Amino acid sequence: MQRRYLSLAAMGIASAMTLTLTGCGASGDGGDVTLKLIAADYGDRQSNSSQHYWDQLTRAFEKKNPGIKVDVEVYSWTDVDKKVEDLVKAGKAPDLAQIGAYADYAAKGQLYSTDKLLSIPVEADFTPSLADAGEYERVQYGMPFGASTRRLFYNKKLFAEAGITNPPQTWNDIARDAQLLKSHGVKIPFAVPLGPEETQAETLLWMLSGGGGYTDSIGKYTIDSAENVKTFEWLQKDLVAKGLTGVEPAKLNRADAFQGFADGEVGMLNGHPTLMKQAEAKGIDYGTVELPGTNGKAKATMGVADWMMAFKAGGHRTETGKFLDFVYSKKNVLKFSGDYGLLPVTASATEAMLADDKYTKLHGFLKQLGNAEFYPANKTSWPLVSKTLKAKMGAAVGPKGNPYGVLTDIQNTADMADNATQ
Incomplete structure (x- = not known):
């Protein structure tokens, strides 16, 4: 029914x-x-x-x-x-x-x-x-x-010390603020946890901020869409390659990123509500804002x-x-x-x-x-796609990564898995 x-x-x-x-x-x-x-x-x-x-x-x-x-x-x-x-x-x-x-x-x-x-x-x-x-x-x-849901967390003390007066609203703001934080000795200006723990979440957050997502309105996978490719090429070129993520994304898990934020070593990261208690327990003065997008707020956040x-x-x-x-x-x-x-x-x-x-x-x-937009958990192919994302997305934005090639590879895996269940 x-x-x-x-x-x-x-x-x-x-x-x-x-x-x-x-x-x-x-x-x-x-x-x-x-x-x-x-x-x-x-x-x-x-x-x-x-x-x-x-x-x-x-x-x-x-x-x-x-x-x-x-x-x-x-x-x-x-x-x-x-x-x-x-x-x-x-x-x-x-x-x-x-x-x-x-x-x-x-x-x-x-x-x-x-x-x-x-x-x-x-x-x-x-x-x-x-x-x-x-x-x-x-x-x-x-x-x-x-x-x-997810919001962007930022450390108010580190922002003030770097002379940043407002939280980021766009990708350009993120890049500029991360550079200022790095110049003031912040270990991890913007944490991007694409390690195997919860890669599928961080991946979707960046897709949404770039106007893309995992699927279209009828549920077809769009992992290698032009929007998604552009997003991860920007992430690789404007954040990772410039040393603004501190740690290579493939080597950073979410739990470690959250702990780094609570320890005062991370300037910005995408987080969920439980990070608030973790940060407060360590005395971190933080703020949260909606996810920044390419030219303004992201079209949606992840739920x-x-x-x-x-x-x-x-x-x-x-x-x-x-x-x-x-x-x-x-x-x-x-x-x-x-x-x-x-x-x-x-x-x-x-x-x-x-x-x-x-x-x-x-x-x-x-x-x-x-x-909010959610994982396509109603698709029986999703567990395999999620597993593939965990294995491959971190390296896609690394120094020798190929975002287009990796996204295309994952798209092919998703399509095959979808066809096998029909």
Whole structure:
């Protein structure tokens, strides 16, 4: 079934309906069942592990729904996707998984669509751009869970010492400011982490700032577009070749770039909300601005979403739907987002965050979410394309790199992967 789109007026009417109203075909009061959820850990230490969030949430849910138990196992991002993959292959799919990608499971018919699970008000509450990103062949299977957007971070102290009075708005500003920072002894004027950790993210950010992207409006890969080639040729010639990235992009991972910023060694870089806490913990006075583009602000920023999905194998559709309605309540979405420095994935929690001054530093990121562009995670070819990007993009902008050749090579890989899945 197509996902149901509701206008704001319709959403208001729907909100007046009982939240126990279920999606298409769901019925019954549930049974004495135990739901299994495999989830990713958003904490950076044991004391703030996501396990604490889920333990508190499930206790509250079970108190209201005595016939349903929820067993949650939390794994690191290094392990969680593989854990779910292994369980599915072994015929032991969990009822729910909160991981990084959903399309492969949707393509194999292993997931419930959201309209089979959620009450109408809850389904309609997802931020539209995120709901769209959760669709496979025009049907939503991926429910957004945690989201973020990217902005350019800059070190105010280093800027002041270099005589820079305003943050960059264009590529020319970036090049000029980076040169000033270098002249004043800044180790890494502009960090460009194209090491294997998260190359696909930094690549997309630069594509968007240059007017390009991974795909066109109908989902066809455009990796070797003229805009993308021009972007990486500029990056190679005007930043890397002039020593303004400090470290060769292929040798710099995102985690190291973020740590360098927190240590006061990086003047500028593209970052997401969690960098704020990391920088504040080290006493860094920073600012953020929208991504600079060729002649002004970039056309869009990158959005990233992680996904909740429900497997059919256990047959617990009704109970799973009840639990998900609880998970996606305004209160729970806002608490999770606030606890882990992420952006709410629902309209109701977004409004609450924007109205609360304690989240002021997240507001700039949040206001970008509606127009953000996401990875083409609805394409089953994307995992291979992402892996290829991680292996090749860093070297493309290195001293001996060939941006055009590398982008063309990746485009050919993407096209072959797309054709193989059709």
